[in-house]
Amino acid sequence: MNFSVITGFAAFILYLTACLILYRQFRGKTVPSRASILIPGTLAVIAHGASLWQVMITDEGLQLGLFPIASATAVTGAAVVLTSSLYRPFEWISALVYPFAAATIPAMLWVNTGYTAHPLTHGLGAHVLLSIIAYAILALAACQSILLWVQDRQLKNGHIRGVMRVFPPIQVMESMLFEAIWLGEILLTIAILSGFLYVDNLFAQHLMHKTVLTLISWVVFAILLGGRHLRGWRGHTAIRFTLSGFAMLLVAFFGSQLVLEFILKR
Structure with missing residues (x-):
C-alpha cells in the first residue's frame, strides 16, 4: 500500500468522523462546536492534501483529470471552511463539504481515465x-x-x-x-x-x-x-x-x- 492510499484512507475516515460528530450535534439542535470542525477537519485536510499531491504531481507532469481536480476542489473547499470558521459562523457548511470531499478520494485514487498529464x-x-x-x-x-x-x-x-x-x-x-x-x-x-x-x-x-x-x-x-x-x-x-x-x-x-x-x- 503506497503513501497516497494510506493518507487518502486516513482522510476518508477523518472526514466521516467529523460528519458523524456534526450530524449528531445538528440532531441535538445545537450549534456545532468549533473543536468538532477544527480538529478532525484539519487532520483530514492535511492527509487529503498529502494524498492529492502524490496523485497530481507525477514524473510526466501535472495530472489534471476529472477526479484529481474534483478532489482538489473539495479539499480546497474544506480548507476554506476551516479557515472561515475561525472568524465567521461557517460550521454548518462543513456538513455538506466533508461528505463530498470524502467521496472524491476513492475516485481520485482508483479510477484511471487515461488522461494525459501536462508538463508542469x-x-x-x-x-x-x-x-x-x-x-x-x-x-x-x-x-x-x-x-x-x-x-x-x-x-x-x-x-x-x-x-x-x-x-x-x-x-x-x-x-x-x-x-x-x-x-x-x-x-x-x-x-x-x-x-x-x-x-x-x-x-x-x-x-x-x-x-x-x-x-x-x-x-x-x-x-x-x-x-x-x-x-x-x-x-x-x-x-x-x-x-x-x-x-x-x-x-x-x-x-x-x-x-x-x-x-x-x-
Whole structure:
C-alpha cells in the first residue's frame, strides 16, 4: 500500500468522523462546536492534501483529470471552511463539504481515465491553483445560496424548522454569500487572465468550450455583484444568479472533462 492510499484512507475516515460528530450535534439542535470542525477537519485536510499531491504531481507532469481536480476542489473547499470558521459562523457548511470531499478520494485514487498529464510550469501551476480556489469558493457560495433559499422559504411560512434553527440569521447568511461571491469572482478574474498568459492556445478545440463557459460564468457573477451594489439585489434574485453562474462554471470544466475522458477518451 503506497503513501497516497494510506493518507487518502486516513482522510476518508477523518472526514466521516467529523460528519458523524456534526450530524449528531445538528440532531441535538445545537450549534456545532468549533473543536468538532477544527480538529478532525484539519487532520483530514492535511492527509487529503498529502494524498492529492502524490496523485497530481507525477514524473510526466501535472495530472489534471476529472477526479484529481474534483478532489482538489473539495479539499480546497474544506480548507476554506476551516479557515472561515475561525472568524465567521461557517460550521454548518462543513456538513455538506466533508461528505463530498470524502467521496472524491476513492475516485481520485482508483479510477484511471487515461488522461494525459501536462508538463508542469510555474505559469500553468499558478493558473490551475487559482482556478481550483475560485471553483471551491464559488461552490461554497452555491451551497450557501441553496440553504439561504430554504431559510427564506421557512421564514415566509412563518417558522424555522429542524436544523435551520441553529443557522445564523438570514441577514448574516446573505452577507456571507456575497463575501464568498466577491472573493470567488476576484480569484476567477485572476485565473482567467493567467490562463490567457500562461496556457498555450487557450482557444484550442478542447479548451474553447471551457473558456467560453467560464467567461459566461464570470459575466453572470459580475452582473449579480453590480446589481447588488447599484440596485440592492438580494433574496431570490441573488440565489438564481449564484446558481446559474456556478452551473456554467460546473459545466465548463467538470462537464467537458466528463465528455473528454469518458466518452471521447481523450
